[in-house]
Amino acid sequence: MSFIRNILNSRSPEDGNFFLKMKEIVGFKPKSKSLYITAFTHRSMNLKDDKGNAINYERLEFVGDAILGSVIAAYLYEKVPHGDEGYLTKMRSKVVSREHLNKLGEELGLINFVESRIPTSNFGNNIHGNLFEALVGAIYLDKGYSFCEKFIYKRVINPHVDIEALEGKVISYKSLLIEWCQKEKHTFNYDVYEDTGKDELKHFSVKLTINNKVVSKARATSKKKAEEKASKRAFFAFQNQITKLS
Template identity: 65%
Template structure:
């Protein structure tokens, strides 16, 4: 036993904590912590690989994880909904892997606690939760392969969250829905960004939504896209009867 201890390099206290917490999240023993550590390195650290000189952060793993998540969900829907055509399956997959849903998954797992960054965590946008969730999937794939990726996604995404009948009625973009209604009804609409006088430490955008020349709603968020979505959501509920009945 003592010989084995000498051969196997012991983990540091920090690595031991990371190992234990990570095992709880992924549900199995990670073999190579290097992949998982990289999944939580923010680009602000400006870390580079000593041998290759390439940047070391979660962005490439995020790309890989996004592809693996999409593949697993696509295979699940293909088997689960044999009557679904390509358009239906694509739409359902988009609802499951929406940025909003991925952010929710990342928050639920409290992945932000592992992120290494020179930026204060309070300054991060919401999307970092989903980004590191995808990066974690990418790390699992490199460490243990497709089957373990599939098991993790089944456990953390499909079993607790995926209900196909409920997803069919879920609205993923109020803006798209509102614009589609305006186009069908031949109504004029316009999103107008106006000056935000708020004193938040993080910059916010404010948007007015006009319908036939009149302001019908406003939205405010940390990005123009989110502000437009907020304004669209408020407009949707203001005109819900007209929109749903046409």
């Protein structure tokens, strides 16, 4: 049990209100304090338990992701009786999209509780969603499914899940564009290359061609982001044709 005491003692005196703040966020008094501290411990802290296992939020993030998916799936099953498996899967993906989870974590200010040796300004935007999932995992392991379900309804479903709005929400412009190209027998290609320029962070640029014609360009800090940005621009260029087909 010494590793638990070490974790509990690792937080600074300024974090004396940590569990009071957690109570405000989750809506009940945490029982297993070590779970919540672990949920906000970044891997850069290099903490390990007595058996040498790493202590950080990543495993709780895995649990939280699964619980979120199950609660949202059950909600959609009841809420949308006409939806088939494909429809329900797409809708669940929209609710638990990385973009949405990042907004949820940011709204709750979860990054303010992180213990890390890396300045929070250096984290990417996904840290917000990762922490939200880790918190859900901690709630589930601490209080069980029922408490966790209530938290998800309070913080996710009731304030943010609008079925009609979600039906029109695009998760991935790249996937949508590729699907359209394949249906219409259009050739397409994403030409991605490093484009650091004068920026401190590495950047990537992409040229998207359809039928051997450049239709959009974009630049971002990752290949995935650059491709998605170029796809979004191409989508709006061909929006009438794409929406007519769908």
